[in-house]
Amino acid sequence: xxxxxxxPAALSVPEGENLVLNCSFTDSAIYNLQxxxxxxxxxxxxxxxIQSSQREQTSGRLNASLDKSSGRSTLYxxxxxxxxxxxxxxxxxxxxxxxxxxGTRLMVKP
Amino acid sequence: xxxxxxxxxxxxxxxxxxVTLSCSPISGHRSVSxxxxxxxxxxxxxxxxxxxxxxxxxxxxxxxxxxxxxNSRSEMNVSTLELGDSALYLCASSSRPGVxxxxxxxxxxxxxxx
Numbered sequence: 001x002x003x004x005x006x007x008p009a010a011l012s013v014p015e016g017e018n019l020v021l022n023c024s025f026t027d028s029a030i031y032n033l034q035x036x037x038x039x040x041x042x043x044x045x046x047x048x049x050i051q052s053s054q055r056e057q058t059s060g061r062l063n064a065s066l067d068k069s070s071g072r073s074t075l076y077x078x079x080x081x082x083x084x085x086x087x088x089x090x091x092x093x094x095x096x097x098x099x100x101x102x103g104t105r106l107m108v109k110p
Numbered sequence: 111x112x113x114x115x116x117x118x119x120x121x122x123x124x125x126x127x128x129v130t131l132s133c134s135p136i137s138g139h140r141s142v143s144x145x146x147x148x149x150x151x152x153x154x155x156x157x158x159x160x161x162x163x164x165x166x167x168x169x170x171x172x173x174x175x176x177x178x179x180x181n182s183r184s185e186m187n188v189s190t191l192e193l194g195d196s197a198l199y200l201c202a203s204s205s206r207p208g209v210x211x212x213x214x215x216x217x218x219x220x221x222x223x224x
Binding site: 031032034036041042043044045046049089091093094095096097098099100101102103 | 114116143145152153154155158165166168198200202207208209210212213214215216217218220
C-alpha cells in the first residue's frame with residue numbers, strides 16, 4: 001500500500017526566504033507526482049505535475065524535483081511571500097488514484 | 111474556461127439522514143473522482159467515474175455511492191449519515207481516466223453531520 005509522508009508538518013518563515021518542502025513515498029511504481037496548494041477551507045489548486053520519466057518541473061518561483069528511485073520529491077519556493085501562506089500537499093499518482101501526504105502548513109510572515 | 115464546480119458548498123445534516131452532492135467537471139473532461147478530507151485521515155480516495163462507469167473505488171463502506179451522467183456531471187450519495195462523515199468532499203476532473211493526466215479540483219462541499 002502506497003504511503004506518502006510530508007515533512008515538516010508546519011513551517012513558519014520570514015518573507016523573502018527560500019524554502020524546501022519534502023515529500024516521500026514508499027512505492028516507486030508511480031505514474032506521476034503532483035503538488036497542490038490548499039487555502040483554509042478551500043479546494044486544491046494544482047501547482048506542478050511531474051511525470052515519472054521527468055526529474056523536475058518549474059513554474060515561476062516554484063521548482064519541484066522527483067527522485068523516483070529513492071521515493072522522494074521536493075518543492076522549492078524561492079523568495080517566499082506572505083501570499084504563499086497555505087497548506088502544500090503532494091500526491092502520488094499510481095494505479096487509478098492519487099494518494100496524498102498529510103501536507104505542510106506554511107506561514108510566511110511579513 | 112470554467113473550473114470544476116461543486117454544489118452545494120455547505121451542508122448541515124442530521125445523523126441518519128442521507129445527502130447528495132454534485133460535481134460538474136471542466137468542459138470536455140469525462141473523468142470525475144471524489145475524495146474525502148478530514149483532519150484525522152487527510153485526503154482519501156472515494157471513487158472514480160468515466161463515461162458513466164465506476165472505474166475504481168476506495169476503501170469506504172457501501173453507504174457511499176455515486177453515479178455519473180451522460181454530460182459527465184457526477185453525484186455522490188451518502189446514506190444513513192454518521193457523525194464521522196463530517197468532512198470536506200472534493201471532486202476532481204481530468205480529461206482521461208486514471209491519474210496519468212493532471213487532476214483539477216473543485217472548491218469542495220463542506221458537510222457537517224450533527
